[in-house]
Amino acid sequence: MSRYEIRLSGAGGQGMILAGIILAESGVMVDDLNVSQSQSYGPESRGGASRAEVVFDEDQIDFPKVIKPDLLVCLTQEAFNQYGEDLKNYGVIIADSRIDTTKLKDKLKNNLYQLNILDLAANKIGKEISANMVVLGIIAKIIQKKIPVEFIKKAIIEKVPPQTVDDNMEAFELGFQLKLDKRSYAYGRI
Amino acid sequence: MKTKIFKPKKSAVLTQGNQAVVEGALAAGVEFFAGYPITPASEIAEGFARELPQIGGKFLQMEDEIAGMAAVIGASLAGKKAITATSGPGFALKQENLGFATMIEVPVVVVNVQRVGPSTGLPTAPSQGDVMQTRWGRNGDQEIIALAPSSVAESYELTIKAVNLSEKFRQPVVLLLDEVIGHLREKIHLKSKEEIEIYNRKKPESNQNSDQFLPYQLTDDLIPPMADYGSGFKYHTSGLFHDQSGFPDGKKETAKFMQDRLHNKLHNNLDQIIFYEKNIRSDDNAAVLSYGSAARAAISTVNTARKDNLKAGWFKLQTIWPFAEEAVAELAAQVDTIIVPELNQGQLIREVKKAAAGRAKVIGINSYAGDLIRPEEIRALLEEVL
Numbered sequence: 160m161s162r163y164e165i166r167l168s169g170a171g172g173q174g175m176i177l178a179g180i181i182l183a184e185s186g187v188m189v190d191d192l193n194v195s196q197s198q199s200y201g202p203e204s205r206g207g208a209s210r211a212e213v214v215f216d217e218d219q220i221d222f223p224k225v226i227k228p229d230l231l232v233c234l235t236q237e238a239f240n241q242y243g244e245d246l247k248n249y250g251v252i253i254a255d256s257r258i259d260t261t262k263l264k265d266k267l268k269n270n271l272y273q274l275n276i277l278d279l280a281a282n283k284i285g286k287e288i289s290a291n292m293v294v295l296g297i298i299a300k301i302i303q304k305k306i307p308v309e310f311i312k313k314a315i316i317e318k319v320p321p322q323t324v325d326d327n328m329e330a331f332e333l334g335f336q337l338k339l340d341k342r343s344y345a346y347g348r349i
Numbered sequence: 350m351k352t353k354i355f356k357p358k359k360s361a362v363l364t365q366g367n368q369a370v371v372e373g374a375l376a377a378g379v380e381f382f383a384g385y386p387i388t389p390a391s392e393i394a395e396g397f398a399r400e401l402p403q404i405g406g407k408f409l410q411m412e413d414e415i416a417g418m419a420a421v422i423g424a425s426l427a428g429k430k431a432i433t434a435t436s437g438p439g440f441a442l443k444q445e446n447l448g449f450a451t452m453i454e455v456p457v458v459v460v461n462v463q464r465v466g467p468s469t470g471l472p473t474a475p476s477q478g479d480v481m482q483t484r485w486g487r488n489g490d491q492e493i494i495a496l497a498p499s500s501v502a503e504s505y506e507l508t509i510k511a512v513n514l515s516e517k518f519r520q521p522v523v524l525l526l527d528e529v530i531g532h533l534r535e536k537i538h539l540k541s542k543e544e545i546e547i548y549n550r551k552k553p554e555s556n557q558n559s560d561q562f563l564p565y566q567l568t569d570d571l572i573p574p575m576a577d578y579g580s581g582f583k584y585h586t587s588g589l590f591h592d593q594s595g596f597p598d599g600k601k602e603t604a605k606f607m608q609d610r611l612h613n614k615l616h617n618n619l620d621q622i623i624f625y626e627k628n629i630r631s632d633d634n635a636a637v638l639s640y641g642s643a644a645r646a647a648i649s650t651v652n653t654a655r656k657d658n659l660k661a662g663w664f665k666l667q668t669i670w671p672f673a674e675e676a677v678a679e680l681a682a683q684v685d686t687i688i689v690p691e692l693n694q695g696q697l698i699r700e701v702k703k704a705a706a707g708r709a710k711v712i713g714i715n716s717y718a719g720d721l722i723r724p725e726e727i728r729a730l731l732e733e734v735l
Contacts, residue, residue: 187363187536196534221649222724223533
């Protein structure tokens with residue numbers, strides 16, 4: 160794939176950084192794919208807006224941070240307000256349904272998917288903290304042509320505490336099964 | 350105690366810059382770490398604490414930064430390859446002992462994962478503010494070798510080189526990372542044992558009579574063979590100027606001779622110490638010269654600018670001290686403008702200007718409040734000068 164940039168944003172404690180590391184680990188399993196992963200680090204990661212970034216490229220990755228995301232995930236209003244406008248033209252935003260997106264709705268049009276990520280995690284798994292795995296399921300579906308779903312599952316198993324694997328995999332499946340329509344944007348430029 | 354050989358687990362791995370330093374050091378034969386945790390370098394101490402006991406090495410968390418530096422000097426004198434890691438404020442505290450290590454010619458590696466200063470500054474934000482502290486942080490005219498990786502892969506490679514250079518030249522080597530490179534995770538390929546070139550310090554001949562051993566013996570290459578403390582050789586070290594016996598003699602001739610030797614042992618071998626990469630075409634009119642994390646934006650900018658037919662090239666320093674004066678002078682003769690992006694108010698640019706000596710216009714782009722310089726900033730300047 161040519162350079163593909165993912166930004167995961169939410170609140171500190173929502174596991175965005177772990178999700179970023181898992182995505183990066185799955186990218187490492189693909190031959191000849193380069194991976195850079197970084198995160199906001201510091202006071203803002205404790206409660207405020209937290210951010211993890213992953214860049215994939217078959218070529219060498221020069222600039223290691225996201226320049227403009229192809230895929231942006233926002234789990235909180237604050238994250239959406241901060242990053243919502245910063246997106247490539249053909250990019251996709253996955254925003255939790257609790258977020259009020261009115262302000263940018265016209266601008267984002269087909270780029271925006273609102274999905275009930277936090278509610279699914281809270282109601283079906285019983286833990287809102289599993290929302291990051293729901294997010295990984297959604298992303299796995301979007302990038303499956305380039306990163307096999309099995310690689311992401313393998314990376315989850317390697318990275319989460321052993322006693323939580325079942326819950327995490329269940330949350331991943333919930334995300335993976337979520338319906339995304341066939342708008343070309345979602346599968347577009349990967 | 351029998352030392353086990355360190356074996357990397359698998360070749361392609363996702364690794365953080367700080368962890369890559371640990372992997373590189375272990376691959377180069379480091380068996381001792383002492384230090385004091387500090388953001389953004391703490392993962393290096395954590396990594397060694399995890400790995401060293403497993404290969405029979407030693408990890409010591411010391412009471413402070415100063416003691417951390419002292420302990421690695423001691424371990425190296427006892428024959429072990431030794432490393433410590435810190436960030437700017439801790440690096441300031443290590444300066445006195447770093448000068449001592451230079452004077453008594455002890456191979457050690459000091460990693461400084463730079464954060465924004467002065468003082469405790471911004472602990473979690475990247476900076477290249479310690480470039481001049483590295484060069485001139487100690488008293489006296491003294492040499493230092495400093496390498497600055499710009500990626501996780503380079504953190505691994507240059508750590509191996511840093512250990513080798515310290516051993517080869519009996520010389521402290523500083524490895525300058527910054528917060529972005531230290532915390533970045535990238536896919537890297539670890540090397541097998543056979544692929545890694547390792548240099549071990551020169552020791553006295555096995556038939557050397559211990560009574561006649563001179564710890565600072567004058568040799569052709571100006572690098573005295575080094576005996577391990579406790580191996581039967583008399584070995585005195587002193588921060589005062591000393592003769593070949595290691596004892597101070599208070600003579601001005603000795604002071605001059607020794608300063609010249611410490612300078613020349615490096616400057617006679619600059620081709621083995623100075624590393625850089627460049628991509629300059631014969632018709633390029635501008636070059637972006639950079640090092641460390643700033644090099645990522647620099648190379649990215651040049652690669653995209655070339656697609657739009659801009660005549661620009663890049664020059665990336667891996668060794669920043671001693672400064673690659675000749676290569677930069679040559680670059681200045683080739684292009685009209687040299688752009689120097691740095692995460693400080695302009696430190697290495699002074700050396701670039703000095704080497705360019707008016708042959709090329711030298712312009713800085715500076716960021717010193719914790720943000721990376723972004724490719725579009727360099728692009729804008731490139732378009733302005735081309």
